[in-house]
Amino acid sequence: MDSLSRTEKIRYSRHLLLPEIGIAGQEKLKQAKVLIIGAGGLGSPSSLYLAAAGIGTLGIVDFDLIDATNLQRQVLYDTDAVGKSKVQMAKERLSRLNPEITIRMHDQRFSASTAKELIAAYDIVIDGTDNFSTRYLVNDACVLMNKPNVYGSIFRFEGQSSVFSYAGGPCYRCLFPEPPEGDAIPNCAEGGVLGVIAGIIGCIQANECIKIICSIGKTLKGRLLLFDSLAMSFDELKIDRNPKCPVCGNLPTITELRDQDEICASQNQPGAPTATTNSNRVSTTKESTVMKEITAIELKKELSSGKELVVLDVRTPPEVALGRLESCVHIPLQELNQRLDELDKEKDIVVYCKSGGRSRRAIEVLQNHGFKHLRNLTGGITAWSFEVDPSIVVG
Amino acid sequence: MKIHIPSPLRSYTKNESIVESHGSSVRELLQNLDHAYPGIRFRMIDEQDGIRQHIRIFVERNQVTDLSMPLKGNELVHIICALSGG
Numbered sequence: 243m244d245s246l247s248r249t250e251k252i253r254y255s256r257h258l259l260l261p262e263i264g265i266a267g268q269e270k271l272k273q274a275k276v277l278i279i280g281a282g283g284l285g286s287p288s289s290l291y292l293a294a295a296g297i298g299t300l301g302i303v304d305f306d307l308i309d310a311t312n313l314q315r316q317v318l319y320d321t322d323a324v325g326k327s328k329v330q331m332a333k334e335r336l337s338r339l340n341p342e343i344t345i346r347m348h349d350q351r352f353s354a355s356t357a358k359e360l361i362a363a364y365d366i367v368i369d370g371t372d373n374f375s376t377r378y379l380v381n382d383a384c385v386l387m388n389k390p391n392v393y394g395s396i397f398r399f400e401g402q403s404s405v406f407s408y409a410g411g412p413c414y415r416c417l418f419p420e421p422p423e424g425d426a427i428p429n430c431a432e433g434g435v436l437g438v439i440a441g442i443i444g445c446i447q448a449n450e451c452i453k454i455i456c457s458i459g460k461t462l463k464g465r466l467l468l469f470d471s472l473a474m475s476f477d478e479l480k481i482d483r484n485p486k487c488p489v490c491g492n493l494p495t496i497t498e499l500r501d502q503d504e505i506c507a508s509q510n511q512p513g514a515p516t517a518t519t520n521s522n523r524v525s526t527t528k529e530s531t532v533m534k535e536i537t538a539i540e541l542k543k544e545l546s547s548g549k550e551l552v553v554l555d556v557r558t559p560p561e562v563a564l565g566r567l568e569s570c571v572h573i574p575l576q577e578l579n580q581r582l583d584e585l586d587k588e589k590d591i592v593v594y595c596k597s598g599g600r601s602r603r604a605i606e607v608l609q610n611h612g613f614k615h616l617r618n619l620t621g622g623i624t625a626w627s628f629e630v631d632p633s634i635v636v637g
Numbered sequence: 638m639k640i641h642i643p644s645p646l647r648s649y650t651k652n653e654s655i656v657e658s659h660g661s662s663v664r665e666l667l668q669n670l671d672h673a674y675p676g677i678r679f680r681m682i683d684e685q686d687g688i689r690q691h692i693r694i695f696v697e698r699n700q701v702t703d704l705s706m707p708l709k710g711n712e713l714v715h716i717i718c719a720l721s722g723g
Binding site: 417 | 641643644645648654689691695698699700715718719720722723
């Protein structure tokens with residue numbers, strides 16, 4: 243086992259004074275290899291504290307660039323880092339914080355094809371993902387590779403944390419067997435999140451990680467921690483391992499990793515929408531209903547020509563308050579079923595949301611109620627802001 | 638009894654995080670909850686009368702697997718929802 247240098251003994255002296263950690267525990271931390279998947283709201287505090295704590299090897303996986311909307315909670319990054327690589331900036335920041343440790347950058351999307359190889363080189367995984375697709379992939383990979391998965395998730399003023407796939411305990415799929423369909427659950431890019439929540443839950447993840455490495459205390463294995471910042475309350479629920487779990491159960495049906503196709507927050511970045519000039523473009527919904535699409539530039543042309551059409555915004559009121567298309571009709575997706583009489587079935591309707599996901603769901607609702615002249619704004623108001631009117635702020 | 642409502646469903650409960658309802662079983666409790674907050678049950682229960690896969694219900698901190706589970710009337714109920722944010 244690596245012994246601690248004099249410099250390290252000074253740096254970690256407050257740990258060394260704790261009988262539960264001491265020199266033996268600090269040496270375990272130095273030996274440990276921890277992989278943080280997602281260098282965002284959760285990955286920022288967890289990586290900062292794990293680096294400061296002296297985790298010997300810290301791996302960071304992310305493919306994204308830093309966006310101005312990240313800065314409210316992703317405390318790894320400074321304002322002048324906007325537009326730069328997250329893992330590169332994370333490495334620079336964490337290396338300055340603690341030059342005694344090794345930081346490995348994995349500037350890539352966490353995908354089924356690379357997950358096993360990536361995780362194999364680490365002892366523990368921190369789930370700092372921001373979308374269900376990657377979250378389920380992290381879980382499945384950890385179960386298949388028998389690695390502890392320190393879980394955290396956040397939304398608005400609420401957070402959850404647990405330790406999955408550890409010492410015979412349950413996994414994430416034991417709790418939630420399958421991800422929600424489509425837009426059943428909004429993400430933080432749609433519903434918002436208090437930045438501090440990411441800090442609190444990310445720190446809880448770092449705490450659980452250190453406990454696992456040092457074999458101290460009682461981890462969150464088999465317990466789901468709920469945090470409500472408005473009530474300022476912590477609560478916990480009991481989670482049992484599910485013998486019928488599709489990945490860790492007695493007869494697992496998931497034995498290989500697969501990427502799940504879904505709308506995720508990481509697809510909602512500025513610049514993501516791709517402009518095209520094909521006005522006959524169609525897309526297919528989950529129910530295989532043909533759906534017409536229109537690009538932001540095409541919509542701009544139609545509006546400028548005076549063509550009579552209704553532009554329907556199905557986002558939430560706080561999103562609309564930030565910026566909207568002029569003279570749009572606003573009906574939040576959740577209220578659409580109850581407010582159909584506000585729309586004329588005979589008119590051409592272009593539906594938009596932030597990036598095109600909820601508007602597709604809205605079109606399905608309208609189609610089911612006999613509306614026929616419907617088009618989806620490809621890339622939503624994000625595309626409109628990017629391609630037509632940069633003055634519109636998209637949250 | 639007191640029911641904890643997760644953030645994604647609070648638009649039905651006028652943003653209340655804890656609401657009161659009653660029922661002799663979890664199924665009846667959810668029906669009564671839906672009378673008070675129309676539409677909320679469908680967000681939790683699918684067309685086959687099963688709990689949606691991204692929603693879990695806990696009574697006295699233990700997971701409910703059967704909607705016919707009887708209730709005494711003074712239990713603490715948590716409804717939780719999978720959260721994607723990070």
